[in-house]
Amino acid sequence: MNGAEIISRLKCLGDVNSTKDIRQLTAALFPGAHCPLMGAMMAVGGIEDAVLLVIGTDECTYYTKKATIGGFSFKGIDNRCFSVVLDHHDVTFGCREKLMEAFEELMEEAAPKAVFLVTTCVLEVTGDDVDSMAEELQTQYQIPVLPVHTEHFKTANHIPGVRDTVTACISxxxxxxxxxxxxxxxxxxxxxxxxxxxxxxxxxxxxxxxxxxxxxxxxxxxxxxxxxxxxxxxxxxxxxxxxxxxxxxxxxxxxxxxxDKYAAPEHVLQAYKELMGYLKIDMEEELETMYQECVQMAEEAKKTLSGMKYVYGNTALSCYEYNAFMVSMGMEPLLIQTNEYPGEDDPYVKYILEKYNPYVTKSANIAPLQYVYDELKPNLYLGHEYESRLRAKKIVLVHDSNLSSMLGFDVSKAVIAELVRAAKEAKILAAGEGELR
Amino acid sequence: MSLCRYLPTPSDRMGVIWTLLSVKGAVVLEYGPAGTTHFSVSMYGQMGVEPNQSLFTTHLSEDDIIMGDVTRLEEAVREIDKGYHPEVIFVVSSSVTSIIGADIKGVCNYMEQETGARLIPVDTGGFKGDYSLGMREGYNLLVKSFATEAVERKKAVYNVLGASGCDYRMRSDLWELRSLMQEGFSYTEHATPGMDSSVAALKELGAAEVNLVLREEALEAAEYLEKTYGTPYVYGAPYGYEGTLCWLKKVSDVTGVPVNPELLAKLQRKKRDTASYKMYASMYAHKENRPQAVIVGDVSRIRGFSEVLEEVGIPVTLKISNHSLAGFEAGDIIKPAKEKEKISLLKEKTYSLVFGDEISLYLCDESCEKVVTSFPLIRSKQIAEHMPFIGIRGMDYLLEAVDRYYGKL
Structure with missing residues (x-):
């Protein structure tokens, strides 16, 4: 594949007007993004006495159940994930009859306290009115029955599935x-x-x-x-x-x-202050100490990070805030992988564009990225990638797995420390001083 | 089927994809939402099928569905053709593109003018039937689309038809099959469509002297090769010592090559040694918990394991197929219409020798002796490639399970 040709199809951040302008690196993807059904599964898994009832094809239901058996807080074979499998008859005549029968069995056997009724792509194409079926079931069985729609063709990845499941809980x-x-x-x-x-x-x-x-x-x-x-x-x-x-x-x-998981210390400080205001907790001094520690660390880091060029993948942090922070540290974004565009008024987008105009593309398509690296020649890669493959191209992977369980100034500190480590390594690689590992 | 508590039956689309993915030099391109592709990769991995630049998805947007826009598919085909230079691209529809009636055949027709790769549309969207039907379509496609030209017959060479990664320990079974064919007849393997093959090997399927058919789903493909190239076939796999002897004789009859007498003698010795198992069966038949077996799996394997158990005198009281029985001569094999019925049949079995997948085994009573013989796996992994169910080594292994079973009675 030709990296220059792939890049020529992409838009730069400054030319993007909506999320639709963010193009895929290639039309053929592998493995592609996870779907919102997976997001819904993850979210329901976290509500320990709720049941997940997936209405979908053999494939969607098979893979979901298989994933829950292996983890996602569902635990074991006899878990809280059930399904209603659609066949050609249901596609033609609707799934109501089958759903009602299945729900009756579910109530008899599992007696759930609440059920998340999760629809998939096919139902959203055929237009089955699962919302009204959910209402009917809720009235009949007197338990919350919450419809969640997880068609993948309207979304970029699994996050909307988590979002919509969480939001449905308001009822x-x-x-x-x-x-x-x-x-x-x-x-x-x-x-x-x-x-x-x-x-x-x-x-x-x-x-x-x-x-x-x-x-x-x-x-x-x-x-x-x-x-x-x-x-x-x-x-x-x-x-x-x-x-x-x-x-x-x-x-x-x-x-x-x-x-959020903010990289910039001032954003963490601001969030703490707002929160403590609501809780009427006075910890001004304590916060200032933690903040100053991070600021000093960031100032010191600039010496190493300045001039570092990077490609941004999918990380645990908020995409634009993190990128704006790295720009503030003197780093240059060459390509940002993201599935969302927050709009031209977004302060982080504005800040990035004041200094750079990186390419943007959808995430979760690492195969063609290999050819892009040859053209862009970044020092660092942030996100999920094969470390050895990157190193062969003299690119250092910035790790972020330890950030999952962080919130507060510990995020800033960990981010700065990891960026500095990776940048030092990248400089050694670039100087041709051989493999470190 | 209404409520599904465990794993539903994989669809025809899943069956056709895992069959086609095995062809080296070919790429499978799914025209549908990316989530299904992403989700499927771990299942293929469990089967030992590792998609390495051989599986792609186009993903789909709402606009594509509403407008029937196939630009995304066209671009993906062009990219794969130009970037990876495969000999063949299988363009597979998804449930969504099937429902909206996307004309992938039409797209393949006009796109083929500009691609180096041959484009083969696979219009299996997941609603025609289950994976058994998908595999049948897959084998037919691999044989009928490629084995079309005259080829020179090669001596002492065979093809295996009906092998699939969806059969637990199939790599081990193929290893045993190779060993039997080598030791018994000095024959070597040419191609195994659906498991190990390349575009070049598929084009030369007609060169083999004999086709060994392991699954009924591949019979039509074998008949096609017989009609086109005059290649005879042997249907059935060598299960049990006695079954292996019969199978070797069948192969000998078809090829005209006598079986190596040393191998025959070894098998006869093994067969004699199992006589005691039949005696145990009749002794235990008078006990409170009489020996009995349950088999859950695909029809071809159920038949094979039934032969094994018949050889040791254990009656099989329940045979459940994992796939639809449409088009099969099922005999006493059943496919419960509802999962609930299957669960209840399995739960009531006690003190039985059970061959099946890990969910079926989980459902059976703890007093049963449980042997994993099919997918899906829940707790274990398939790593070994030298632990077959067929042939001499297969029977050796299964007899150990029978032995453990008697220990429980």
Whole structure:
């Protein structure tokens, strides 16, 4: 394949007007992105007493069940994942009859407290009205039956599946009076990777006597979901949690604080201050100390990072915030892989464009990237890639697996330390001083 | 089927893809949402099929579906052709593109004018039947699309038809088959469509002296080769010592080559040694828990294991097929219409020798002796390539299971 030809098809960030302008590197993909069905599965897996009922083809249902047997908090063969398998008859005449029969069996055998009714591509093409079927089932069985639509042809990857499943939970939440609000309780929304209990933010909250209520999709119960409106504030740790947080704000008056995995120390400081304001906790001095430590580390790192060219893949951090931070450190983005464009008014996009205009492309297609490296010649790669393959092209992989269970200044520190390590290694490689490993 | 608690039956689309993926020099391009491709890779891996620049997806957008726009497919075909230079690209439809009626045959027809690769449309969207039908289509496609020209007959060479990665321990079975054919007749393997083959080898399928057919799904392909090239075939696999003897004689009859007497003598000795197992069977028949067996799997393997158990005198009281029985002479093999029925049949079995997949084994009572003989695997991995179910070594292994079973009764 010709790398220059592949690049010639891509748009630069400054020329993008909407997500549709972000093109795939190639039309033929391998393995391609995960679908929202997987996202829905991951999210329901985190609600320990909820059942996942997938309505789809043999393939969709087979792979989902197989994945749940192996993990995703479902545990074992007899787990909480069930399916209704569609055949040609259902495609022609609709799935209602089969779904009703299956649901009756499900209620008899598993007696679930809540069911997430997850539709897949085929149903969304045939237009079966699963929302009304869910309503009917909810009325009939008097349990929450929540439809979640996971057609892949409308989305880029699995994240919308997590987002929509999490958002659907609002219908299970019970309203509370002002007096019932627990001012020492927070909900955590959007923790899709790692454990919140292992983060710096968690330690800080616990130290100040704050209790954690609902953690969606990180691991919760239906009871915690029902009681979610009693929390003082929602902490949104990934933007996939925003739709639910916004709905809860409108419906229950629960405010939210955006507390993503920020790379830039000032963003972490800002998030902490906003959160502590809601919780009426005074930790100004403590925060300032942690912040200054990160700022000093960043200043020192600039000496090593300045001039480093990189290709950005899919990481645990927020794409544009992380890229803006790296630009602020003197690094140059050559290509950013992303599935979303936040709009020209996004402050991070603006900041990146003030200095550079990198190519953008959809993620999860690493095969043709090999040819792109030869043209762009980056020093670093951030995201999932084969380390040995990169090193053969004198590119160093920046690791991020340890960031999953981080939130707070520990993210900034870990990011800076890893970037510096990788940059030093890249300089040694570029100088032709041989293989390090 | 209504509620599915465990794994549903894989579709015809899945069956056809895993059959086609085995062809070296060919690429499978799925025209559909990417998620299915991504999800499928781990299953192929479990079967020992590693897609290495041989499987791609186009993905699909809502616009493509609404407008019937095939530009994405055209671009993908061009890219693969230019970038990887495969001899063949199988363009496989998905459930979504089948429903909207995407004309992949038409696209392949006009695109072939500009590609170096041959384009073969596979219009199997997952709604015609299950994987057994898909494999049948796959074998037919591999044989009828490639074995079309006159070829020179090669001496002492055979093809294997009906081998598939979807059969647990198939690589081991092929290893044993090679050993039997080499030791018995000094024959070597030419091609194994659906498992190990290349475009070049498929074009020369007609050069073999005999075709060995392991699965009923490949019979039509064998008949085609017989009609086109006059190549005779032997249907059935060598299960059990007695079954292996019969099978070797069948091959000998068809090829006209006598079986190596040393191999025959070895098998006769083995067969004599198993006489005690028949005696155990009649002794235990009077006990409270009489010996009985259950087999869950694909029809061809159920027949093979039934022969094994017949040789040792254990009656098989339940035979459940994993796939549809349409087009099969099923005999006493059943395919329960509902999963619930299958679960109940398996759960009521106690003190039985059970051959099956790990979910079926999980459902059987703990008093049973359980032997993993088919996919899907849940707890274990397939690593060994020298532990067959067929031939002499296969029977040796299965007898060990029979022995353990008597220990439980």
């Amino acid at each position: 299970m939440m019970e309203p509370v009076s002002m007096e019932q609000v627990n001012h020492k309780r927070v909900n955590v929304i959007g923790q899709r990777l790692g454990k919140f209990e292992e983060t710096q933010l968690y330690d800080v909250l616990v130290k100040h006597g704050i209790e954690i209520g609902m953690m969606l999709p990180g691991g919760t119960t239906l009871e915690a979901v029902r009681q979610a409106a009693a929390a003082r504030v929602n902490i949104v740790v990934n933007e996939l949690g925003l739709p639910l947080a916004k709905k809860m704000q409108v419906q229950f008056g629960t405010p939210y604080v955006m507390f």
